[in-house]
Amino acid sequence: MSAADTKEVLTEVEDGVLIVTINRPDAKNAMSKAAAEGIAAAMDRLDAEDDLRVGILTGAGGTFCSGMDLKGFLRGESPTVEGRGFGGVVQAPPAKPLIAAVEGYALAGGLELMIACDLVVAHKDAKFGIPEVKRGLVAAAGGVMMLPDQISERIAMELALTGEFIDAQRAYELGLINEVVDAPALEGAKTLAAKIAANGPLAVKVSKQVMRQSRGWDMEERYEKQGQLIAPVFVSEDAREGAAAFAEKRKPNWKGK
Structure with a gap:
């Protein structure tokens, strides 16, 4: 636990991985204003510190997150952060990779x-x-917009309009999650993060x-725009180090530049 932690969000660093835990188990990690601010601060830290390569977002007590804190909602509280949106992350995810570790x-x-x-x-x-429609609400923190980008639009529509749940195996079959x-x-998630953290940080980020x-x-602009982003990677110290390490049959020593 770092000095920047709040009681509602805990952070821990392990082998270049920042583990961010929503810590409201008694409320099934329902998102509060304080928790959203804690996550936003953790995402800022992830991007700011060169030694951090990957983030993991998880929940305490066997649940990932049950949604917005409805008690807070009734008090007029919004679990959002300006510029970052719901939970301090949905509108502006970090530049570095972020893995969700989901229980419950x-x-x-x-x-x-x-x-x-x-x-x-x-x-x-x-x-x-x-299940927002079951409460007369809309999944407005990206659900109805982002879900059709990640799975079949028809399945996303079914989930949005019925409010019904799916299990992990079904989510995996739909391509919504990577691993069960x-x-x-x-x-x-730590095992997956370690595989990412072993790679060149500039290359991963870009x-x-x-x-x-x-x-x-636009299709006609794709390669030009990609070229602008990847050009610095190909002339970086890490690119030369990666090639040298391959030739010398050793692990690369990444510098992130």
Whole structure:
């Protein structure tokens, strides 16, 4: 636990991975204003510190996030951060990779937090859904906009209009999550994070940037825009180090520049 932690969000660093835990287990990690601010601060830290390569977002007490704190909502509280949106992340995810480690439920805003992450590892008993319509609400933190980008539009429409849940195996079959594990999801996420952290940090960051941004590019501009982003990677010290390490049959010593 770092000095910057609040009681509602805990952070821990392990082998270049920043583990961010929503710590409201008694409320099934429902998103509060304080928790959103804690996540936003953690995302700022992830991008600011060169030694951090990957982030993991998870929840304490066997649940990822059950959505917006409805008690806070009734008090007039909004669990958002200006410029970053719901949960301090959905509108402005970090530049570095972010993995969701899902136990229990990822529902409503919790699912929206999850799909704002780049990769998802989930326990086999996890459940997913955007049940806002059951409460007379809309999945406005990206659910109805982002979900059709990640799975079939017809399936996304079904989830949005019925509010029903799906299990981890179904989510995996739909391509919504990367991996289903029997062990704790956080352990699976750490294994995946280690594979990413072993790679060139500049190359990883720009690969994510191109994948995220290129879907909005005009076809005739794609390679030009990609070239502008990747050119610095190909002339970096890390690119030379990667080639040298391959030739010398050793692990590369990345500098991130």
